[in-house]
Amino acid sequence: MKQSQESLLGDLATYFFYMVTGIFFIFPILWSLSVALGSQESVLFDGLRIFPKNPTLENFKAVLAFPVFDLYLWNALKLSFFGALGASLICLPSAYAFSRFDWKGRKTALILILVFKMFSGIIILVPLYRYLRMLGLLNSHFVVICVYIGVQIPMTTWLLKGFCDKVPKSLEESAMIDGCSRLGAVFRVVLPTLISGFMAAFIINIITNWGTFIIPFILLSKEKLLPIAVGLLRFQNFYEGGGQELVAAASVLSILPAIIIFVLLQRLIIKSMTTGAVKG
Amino acid sequence: MLVNFLKKWVNEENPYMWLMPTILLLGGFYLWPIIDVIRISFTNAHLYKRTYNFTFDTIVQAFSTSGFFETLWVTFIYVLASVVGQLILGLILAVILRRATDRRLPGTTLIKIAILIPWMMPGVSAGISWNYLLSEASVGFFNNALQSFGYEPVRFLSDKTNALISVCAANIWKGTAFSMIVFYAAVSTLPSNLYAASAVDGAKPWQQLIFITLPQMKTIITIVLILITIGTLNSLEIILALTGGGPGRSTEVMSLFILNTVFVRGNIALGSVFAVILMLICLALTFAYMRLIELDKE
Numbered sequence: 001m002k003q004s005q006e007s008l009l010g011d012l013a014t015y016f017f018y019m020v021t022g023i024f025f026i027f028p029i030l031w032s033l034s035v036a037l038g039s040q041e042s043v044l045f046d047g048l049r050i051f052p053k054n055p056t057l058e059n060f061k062a063v064l065a066f067p068v069f070d071l072y073l074w075n076a077l078k079l080s081f082f083g084a085l086g087a088s089l090i091c092l093p094s095a096y097a098f099s100r101f102d103w104k105g106r107k108t109a110l111i112l113i114l115v116f117k118m119f120s121g122i123i124i125l126v127p128l129y130r131y132l133r134m135l136g137l138l139n140s141h142f143v144v145i146c147v148y149i150g151v152q153i154p155m156t157t158w159l160l161k162g163f164c165d166k167v168p169k170s171l172e173e174s175a176m177i178d179g180c181s182r183l184g185a186v187f188r189v190v191l192p193t194l195i196s197g198f199m200a201a202f203i204i205n206i207i208t209n210w211g212t213f214i215i216p217f218i219l220l221s222k223e224k225l226l227p228i229a230v231g232l233l234r235f236q237n238f239y240e241g242g243g244q245e246l247v248a249a250a251s252v253l254s255i256l257p258a259i260i261i262f263v264l265l266q267r268l269i270i271k272s273m274t275t276g277a278v279k280g
Numbered sequence: 281m282l283v284n285f286l287k288k289w290v291n292e293e294n295p296y297m298w299l300m301p302t303i304l305l306l307g308g309f310y311l312w313p314i315i316d317v318i319r320i321s322f323t324n325a326h327l328y329k330r331t332y333n334f335t336f337d338t339i340v341q342a343f344s345t346s347g348f349f350e351t352l353w354v355t356f357i358y359v360l361a362s363v364v365g366q367l368i369l370g371l372i373l374a375v376i377l378r379r380a381t382d383r384r385l386p387g388t389t390l391i392k393i394a395i396l397i398p399w400m401m402p403g404v405s406a407g408i409s410w411n412y413l414l415s416e417a418s419v420g421f422f423n424n425a426l427q428s429f430g431y432e433p434v435r436f437l438s439d440k441t442n443a444l445i446s447v448c449a450a451n452i453w454k455g456t457a458f459s460m461i462v463f464y465a466a467v468s469t470l471p472s473n474l475y476a477a478s479a480v481d482g483a484k485p486w487q488q489l490i491f492i493t494l495p496q497m498k499t500i501i502t503i504v505l506i507l508i509t510i511g512t513l514n515s516l517e518i519i520l521a522l523t524g525g526g527p528g529r530s531t532e533v534m535s536l537f538i539l540n541t542v543f544v545r546g547n548i549a550l551g552s553v554f555a556v557i558l559m560l561i562c563l564a565l566t567f568a569y570m571r572l573i574e575l576d577k578e
Contacts, residue, residue: 007383010485014380018391021373025394025453028409029401031421035412090301097298106295111570113302116310118566120514122535123555124309126542127316130327150309153302182292211402213517218543229402233521236408244419248412251405258400263393270396273461 029255036060036248059249068223069250072231076210076254079141079227083148084205087156088198090149095160096186100169110161117154121214129218139222147215152208156201163197164190200268203261207269210258228254314559321552328546342553347529351537355513358448358533362512363505365452370459370504375489377460378467399457407521410450411437414522440530443523447531450518455511459504466500467493499572506569510562534558 036059038052063069098110128147129138137143171193172185180188213229220226226234232247232254239247262269290297321339325332342348373395380388398406413421414436423433436446474492483491494501516535519525525532525540532540538558542551 010379011383011385014376014385015387017376018387022391022394025398028406028413028453029397031413032405032409035419090305093298093300094302097295101293101295101298103295109299111573113306115566115570116306118510118562118569119310119314120510120535120558120562122514122516122538123317123559123562124313126538126548126551126555127313127320128309129542130320130325130548131316146305147309150305153306157302207400211400213403218539229404229517232402232404232408233517236404236411236521244412244417247408251408255397255401255405258402259397262396262400266393266396269400270461273458 029252032248033252035245036252038245059245060253063246063249063253068226068231069235071224072226072228073253075141075225075231076227076229079145079148079212079216080206080209082145083152083209084202086145086149087152087205088160088201091153091156091160091201092191092194092198094153094157095164096190098157098161099164110158113154113157121151125214125218132219139220139225141220141225144216144219147219148209148212151212151215152205155208156205159201159204160194160197163194163200166197167193200271203265204269207258207261317552317555317559320549321556323549325549325552326546327542327548332549338549339553342550342557345541345550347532347537348554350529351532351534354444354530354532355534357444358451358531359509359512361445361448362451362455363508365448366456366459366508367501367505369452369456370463371501373456373460374463374467375493377464395460396457398454401454403454403515403517404521406450406454407518410446410453410518411522414446437523438527440527443527443531447519447522450522451512451515454518455508458511459508462500462504463497466497470496499575503569503572506565506572510565513558513562 034052037055037057039054039056039058098106132138132143167190171189172180172182175185175189176182211229212227213233216227217230217233220230223234232250235250236247296303322334322336323332324335324338377388377392412419414423416423416433416435416438418424420436422436426433434442436442470493474496475488478488478492513533514535516533516539519531519533519536523531525536534554535558538551538554541554542548
């Protein structure tokens with residue numbers, strides 16, 4: 001009896017805690033949404049109203065009609081997509097090598113790859129900017145995509161290696177006994193079972209790339225080439241004095257894709273977050 | 281000879297062939313820039329001049345650059361506050377969510393999603409959201425609230441100390457999901473018989489937390505601590521959108537300082553010296569991290 005009473009008290013405390021943390025984590029976004037749904041007057045005069053008096057989608061329409069805004073979104077999609085595709089494809093063979101071959105220094109190499117993840121983007125971007133400028137390769141989406149891929153290699157390799165480890169070795173061994181070469185066995189037997197792992201790496205890369213800021217911020221300067229994360233900052237600086245409702249609408253629009261993908265695929269994403277931290 | 285060489289290396293049983301694309305990309309976009317940034321730090325190169333000489337002067341100059349020590353101090357406070365905040369909040373959330381999941385309390389997944397959304401969104405959007413929360417203009421929520429209750433507005437972003445606190449709060453808000461998820465996974469693997477045994481002996485839940493949970497999680501807590509430290513050292517989007525590094529230099533962290541030195545002032549040699557200093561800090565932390573991962577395996 002006493003036990004269950006205590007548990008009930010604990011549950012009540014949990015819900016109180018849920019309320020406080022829920023407000024803390026959601027409110028800043030909710031307030032942006034409220035600003036985005038209000039008119040210019042409501043931003044200036046309504047003050048505390050969390051739900052604007054006459055909610056309107058005008059700001060969203062205005063932002064989407066803004067000459068370069070759809071380009072920002074399009075560029076972000078393009079960079080995220082090809083960056084994710086490239087990273088997943090390039091890391092497939094290396095993940096396979098780490099999973100199947102045993103060579104001297106395999107473990108060291110696996111950890112060394114993680115070390116790369118630790119260096120800040122800004123450290124590599126200072127020299128990269130310098131020599132890309134000399135080569136006239138600034139403002140190139142192709143180069144930016146390559147850097148996206150490079151930065152994502154450590155995480156993607158680890159993630160895909162985990163999926164590779166789960167494919168039983170006996171599958172390709174029996175294929176090889178039946179006369180397949182290793183390459184043939186990989187294409188016919190291993191790859192088809194790796195599709196879900198590949199999709200996981202691809203989607204997680206897309207989400208990370210969508211928010212990537214410092215790489216395009218430094219390597220791209222032409223307005224037409226910027227992805228949303230950088231464009232948003234330009235937008236904010238442009239409307240410094242007034243027009244916050246427009247910036248808020250733009251900000252909400254930039255969050256939406258990430259949230260939609262996340263809610264659909266949360267288990268997968270949560271799993272990837274612990275990669276390299278827990279399993280070691 | 282060439283044919284023999286090719287036969288020996290270019291075959292599907294050679295792991296290095298499989299690793300080649302990764303090696304090339306990491307080499308070109310990581311290793312080479314890292315070597316280059318060290319080289320530039322020993323020169324007097326300027327961003328828009330082609331010629332330069334090798335010299336130690338830039339390194340000496342770095343330590344007398346105005347704002348360098350202030351930036352180090354700001355970075356230290358920013359990292360310390362973010363790490364402590366994210367660790368404690370993440371740990372509390374993990375323990376509570378674990379218990380709630382065991383008891384199948386409805387709404388638990390919803391709370392998890394709520395905490396993860398800030399982590400998923402672009403840093404600039406996070407900065408903008410917090411800007412509207414704390415702004416001293418008519419859009420700012422907190423100052424609106426304070427004024428409607430008859431209080432004086434607070435200078436959240438234009439006062440030096442407050443600005444630093446605001447930036448830390450926003451970073452804790454954005455980053456806590458990571459420590460929560462990792463701790464949640466770690467808490468789930470703790471052996472349950474310890475809790476059962478201690479409950480028989482009359483241990484209260486908070487005693488179990490301090491004497492069983494925390495000691496068991498020592499290594500993972502340290503690992504998360506190092507990962508958050510590195511993540512915080514590398515992040516500057518929130519600060520750019522929230523305060524822009526100001527007022528004055530009060531929120532100008534190391535990465536922002538490097539950005540300004542190189543791209544605003546054009547002094548790429550000096551910026552490289554700062555980048556190398558930041559790199560050494562990251563490297564030291566990384567070695568600690570690797571050591572712990574190995575300890576954890578044993």
